[in-house]
Amino acid sequence: MTDEDYPTDDPAVVTCGLPYPTGDLHIGHLRTYVSGDAFSRALRKLGQETVFVSGTDMHGTPIAVQAIEAGVGPLDLGLERHEQYADTFEEFSVAFDTYGHTDEETNVELTREFVGAWEDNDHVYETEIQVAYDPDADQWLPDRYVEGTCPYCGEHARGDECDEGCQRHLEPGEIEAPVSTITGNSAEYHERAHKFLRLSDFQEYLEGFINRMEGTNNAKNQPREWIEGGLEDFCITRDLDWGIDYPGEGGDDLVLYVWVDAPIEYVAATKQYSERVGTEEFDWASVWKDGDGEIIHVIGRDIIQHHTVFWPSMLAGADYAEPRAVCATGFVNIDGRGLSTSKNRAIWAAEYLDAGFHPDLLRYYLATASGFERDVNFSWAEFAQRVNTELADAVGNFAYRALLFANRNFDGTPQEVSLTDDVETEIAQAMDDYEDALNEYDLRTAGERAVALARFGNEYIQHNEPWNLDSEAAAPVMRDCVQLVKAVAVLLQPFLPEKTETLWAQLGEDGRVSDATIADCLQAPPAEFGEPAELFEKIEDDRVTELDEALAAKIEAASSEDADGEGMADETADDGIELEPLAEDDISFEEFQALDLRVGEVVEAEGIEGADDLARLEVDIGHEVRQIVAGIKQLHDLDALPGTRVVVVANMEPSELFGVESNGMVLAAGEDADLLTTHEDSEPGTKVM
RNA sequence: AGCGGGAUGGGAUAGCCAGGAGAUUCCGCCGGGCUCAUAACCCGGAGAUCGGUAGUUCAAAUCUACCUCCCGCUACCA
The missing domain is CATH 2.170.220.10 (Methionyl-trna Synthetase; domain 2)
Structure with a gap:
């Protein structure tokens, strides 16, 4: 490992946290995998030799339990999902050099x-x-x-x-x-x-x-x-x-334990890659054992401790090299609220594809919506807006108008004119900024910079109005514009691997833009190319409405299936507090009578030291004065409580909270602990029926 | 409560770590232009005293202290 800027002389190994095969992949997962993929592609753009690996996490009790429930073997269950994940990754162009799984021989041996x-x-x-x-x-x-x-x-x-x-x-x-x-x-x-x-x-x-x-x-x-x-x-x-x-x-x-062999799959997958291409080409051991490489882990932020405490210890304990970086992506929220698979408040990978959108669009959204570690909000409206304004209007439209004009008037890139200094400087600046951003593990800025270059292109063509110039005067302008399109294609490739490949072909380039490096931004584009086609389609408002309705409907359907009132803490902006659903099961009068409810009078109240919410109360319940602990410290003025009538569950089993014994429970309503009281003069100890 | 992460024009974000002309970019809004292009694109404008308070300083969004509100993790609302 080095602390030099990327690209370094040693190879990089970028890994993504292993998906655990208990269910389908959703956009929360995709954010991590897309980010890892885009980052590894971007490193390659800088000229860094990069290997990108991950695998399915096959072991552990949740899978064993699920397999029993499904009546299949854990291996079969795991393998089925493993295939499914591999397919999903392929669909979203998440291109691992090795995507293995932890039950493979390589991993078993290494573990x-x-x-x-x-x-x-x-x-x-x-x-x-x-x-x-x-x-x-x-x-x-x-x-x-x-x-x-x-x-x-x-x-x-x-x-x-x-x-x-x-x-x-x-x-x-x-x-x-x-x-x-x-x-x-x-x-x-x-x-x-x-x-x-x-x-x-x-x-x-x-x-x-x-x-x-x-x-x-x-x-x-x-x-x-x-x-x-x-x-x-x-x-x-x-x-x-x-x-x-x-x-x-x-x-x-x-x-x-599953968390032992799971991260070792990072090493195993790298080793498998090495064996496939030959150690002459790539030697896994020099990276993992000798430390001649840059190990970068991309994970979700729920497994930070595993990668910054357990895993480095595991590596050090076996005399392996340590990771250079751990990048933890934030979560994805849907319409401002937490994603919930049990409530079906989620966009599943398959669901997104079924909606007919190109995978690159979601890739772009997820990788550049916000900083790496910040949570990202997803809504169809926001998705449509970013696709329309950033991809269709800025990038797509610039590429299309520039290539179309160049094709019609020059059959391609105008020849015998060279790149203008200003434009060359602009592109070079974008390349620098892009490289700097990646060295900060900042995908968002890198992607933004590429789009900004397309915006610059729009301004540039607009100001120079080549459509009002004769061929000779228009030639240098279009030479610049085509170069800008090429640079945009190169810089955006890590985010939009398929779309930029299409654009690359429109530019008349022979090879693949995935093989291009950042230096190609300034290499002359081909002299001839054909008529381009539009790269991105806009998403209409009606479509957004439709998608929003479908999303709301499926969340609604899921919540009516199991109305267990979970997660009532969600706030609603329009009509105040969400009420917990009423209990479905009736209880008998006898069951009710099991509760010994009494009127009590607070005689003393003080906060419990060290606890924020807990207060120690002395409550007179007629027969005796009870010590009761209640979570009301911050919600009530304790000094004003003595003398207050309350309702107490007198036969609550004793409990110790924060070292203080509690012999009962004071009834209170809701999260603000609105204390129940009497309205007349019932004496302490009076039974509540 | 502790530990992290946030609080910047209507929305979303940058800057703050290495304090200096009332602040970045994108979207939205208002006005104008243009027509090569996907009613696109370009130009101009309105709009934030940078969560609050008190400090340090010639000077603070940027440093310090305290506080409020959000989000995680940890933890005691019997």
């Missing part, structure tokens, strides 16, 4: 080598932990094989995360009341030996690494809290059939 190296370097230890076990199925229950209650929030939780409640990551053994997802029976916790990678060995290394790593700000800053706060060791094994066996003794029923 074992990594683990072996960690053991040789004494970074691995074994310890006993509590693991869920299904006695009926006679099977261990890692991650998603077990469901139960989250020990932190009490919500239903699946395996390694509390996905319905507090979203917290759960370590093995933490989940309460564990139930096997295989048999539905209660699970037991048994002691079990597992392997850990000692991350604390890499503490100092990571502190240095995070300061020299390049890429987006979110990737450079987010891991600091973890690294500087001290690292917990990383459990690298699971009790599972589906995965890569832990090498060595006793490895028959322990497999490696």
